[in-house]
Amino acid sequence: MTHTEPPGTAAPTDRTRPRRMREKVAFARADLEAVLDAGFVCHLGVVVDGAPMVVPTVYGRDERNLYVHGSVAGRSLASDPAAEICVTVTHVDGLVLARSVFEHGVNYRSAMIYGVPRVLTGDDEKTEALRVLTDHAAPGQWDYARRPNRKELAATTVLALPLTEASVKISAGPPDDGHSPDAVLGRWAGTLPLTARWGAPTADPLLPHGITAPAHVVARAGTRQG
Amino acid sequence: MTHTEPPGTAAPTDRTRPRRMREKVAFARADLEAVLDAGFVCHLGVVVDGAPMVVPTVYGRDERNLYVHGSVAGRSLASDPAAEICVTVTHVDGLVLARSVFEHGVNYRSAMIYGVPRVLTGDDEKTEALRVLTDHAAPGQWDYARRPNRKELAATTVLALPLTEASVKISAGPPDDGHSPDAVLGRWAGTLPLTARWGAPTADPLLPHGITAPAHVVARAGTRQG
Secondary structure: OOOOOOOOOOOOOOOOOOOOOOOEEEOOHHHHHHHHHOOOEEEEEEEEOOEEEEEEEEEEEOOOEEEEEOOOOHHHHHHOOOOOEEEEEEEEEEEEEOOEHHHOEEEEEEEEEEEOOEEOOOHHHHHHHHHHHHHHHOOOHHHHOEOOOHHHHHOOOEEEEEOOEEEEEEEOOOOOOOOOHHHHHOOOOEEEEEEEEEOOOEEOOOOOOOOOOOHHHHOOOOOEEO | OOOOOOOOOOOOOOOOOOOOOOOEEEOOHHHHHHHHHOOOEEEEEEEEOOEEEEEEEEEEEOOOEEEEEOOOOHHHHHHOOOOOEEEEEEEEEEEEEOOEHHHOEEEEEEEEEEEOOEEOOOHHHHHHHHHHHHHHHOOOHHHHOEOOOHHHHHHOOEEEEEOOEEEEEEEOOOOOOOOOHHHHHOOOOEEEEEEEEEOOOEEOOOOOOOOOOOHHHHOOOOOEEO
16 A cells, blocks of 8 residues: 655545555555546536536636536536535546455546535636646547637536546456465466557538548547547 | 337436437337447446435446445435445447537437435345346456355345336437538538447466466457446
8 A cells, every 4th residue: 555645745634544555545646647638528516415426527627727528517606616526537447357246346536525525716816727628538629610709608616626626546467365264275366457448430420521530530549548 | 319118117207307408318128238248337326415426336236136246325215225226337429410509419329217216235236246247347256256255245235226216328420510500601510429348368477377268258358348
């Protein structure tokens, strides 16, 4: 288990402190950024009428904040502007197939961020956040596609969640029952890796002939995601 | 948008009713089962001290319930046995690259289940739930690996969440601005598909020579997940 707290990163709080021994928990800013930068869909948790609601949504991040669209979180923020949210980003790297069922598990990297989001209000900060979000989820598209106009900007709620209270959990490597009494069972044990890759771009059927996919889109085909 | 409510499936409640027009929302039992059966990691949302907490965890399901390990949800259930949880399963199928940034999006399939989970207490029902969970996440391993003994069973909390209040959202297909004024911009538009696949099994370095991966593990290599 790693427990690093370099200058400038948040100290663990009661809910970001590790609970289980098998998990590696990291509080280093670089670990957080690596997990966030490897993905583009998070699971956003809000409390609505006292009950949890978890929805998938696109995100981006800069040095200070994680950005999400506000349509979902708006339901919790509407009733309480100081309501906390939780954003979790998870990459599943494979199955851990141990000698016993009890030791089975998943290799993964996951980041959790807690905080009270700020609803962006100025056109400039909203535009900049949408640029960050777009360049994060769909690199190159901010410069290629038509950017939001004033009407679209007004119709878009963007939330900024500070990257101050966060934790990263990483589970990697083989099962850990290789030295247990179960090793004599003679059962195979190991991992079954899982990898997500981008496929070839598929053109909109309504696209006129002669318009080819831009280089920044074509270049992603075959590359790993996560 | 599809809105099917065949006999035997739950009617939409206020929070499972669709909010946005672009999303296709389905309440058919078959849609729910298809999304759940395509994955094995969910995002579990609980409320702890009034704030949401979202954690990734493995799940399985049978005809009536979704099953998760209780270590995380235990923190919310400890303070309130009637506390609701939310389980969300999401498969990301690709990016929707539209002519305008505003119309960009993600193709995905997602299921959300709300309810008050039941903590399983009997050895038989716990064992059966762990079998379901194991066979769901790691097919074939329940019969191959050593099954939980009484001590392990006692150390494992299993929650059963009824599949009664659930919704499925599906976003698929090309961007929908092909007939908009932006079509004349001459920009490429389409989708960039994302696919997760299992890799070749990797043996535990501690495994003695001569023990080969079982057929049910080898057979998954190269197959699609999600």
